Amino acid sequence: MPATIVSDPVVVSAPETTPPPPTTSSSSSAATATDLKTQIEVEFAKCDCCELTEECTQAYIERIRERYQGKWICGLCAEAIKDEIIRTERLMSTEEAMAKHMSFCKKFKSSGPPPDATIHLITAMRQLLRRSLDSPRGLRSTPTSPTNKVAVGDQIRHGRGPGLVRSESCFPTLSG
Template structure:
């Protein structure tokens, strides 16, 4: 039995938040655009949007979370003009991780808020076991 290998069609899609370009199938691009009100965003920004929803004091939808994330990136770009796009992306992700860790620390220090089991699992997965800065300094 012979198996023919069909060539997968791919396109380049540019993230409307951070400008990162990814190679994706048209079907994937369509699913992302459907999820984010016609905008295409990369996987990193999609995770940041999920984090915005999770960290919010009140229930917000994906559109509001996306707008918050885009505002965050816009403020970040104005405060530190990129010298190198890769350094800019790394710096933005570092700030995002710090925000996530800070919000986790706050949430862990407020035990009066009852958590559902799935929220406890998600929040515990963001805990920090140690500093990575000495490893980066090498």
């Protein structure tokens, strides 16, 4: 999948700099050169993974292409590729991680958006609520509050102990 560069150059002004005071007759050409340096030409590049379009300088585009075997990869996909390399339990090259991420992006794009986003959200929330209500409290992996063994008469029950118990006064004793 070749990178697409939209070749509509855009001129972006860099932070203003004060040119040095004129000293010679060639000062007008020096001022013109300074003015040209303050303007940077920006191009639009389309990511080979997710097809996101970013504004970048030509130098930046070239650096990214060198890093990713001639492909233009946006910042978000570059982070996902780095994360893929870190997460894997075996040694993985950048090319392998990039191929895996591109495959993921391709599957994601081919699935398409849901026919009705509102109904999709409602269905997802319903499933989440059902899962949380169907799972018994004792079997949750991270309980909302710890359960302790509480002695009630002659029986030992699992449950919450008494709430906050004050063992002393909250006010320090005043001696004197």
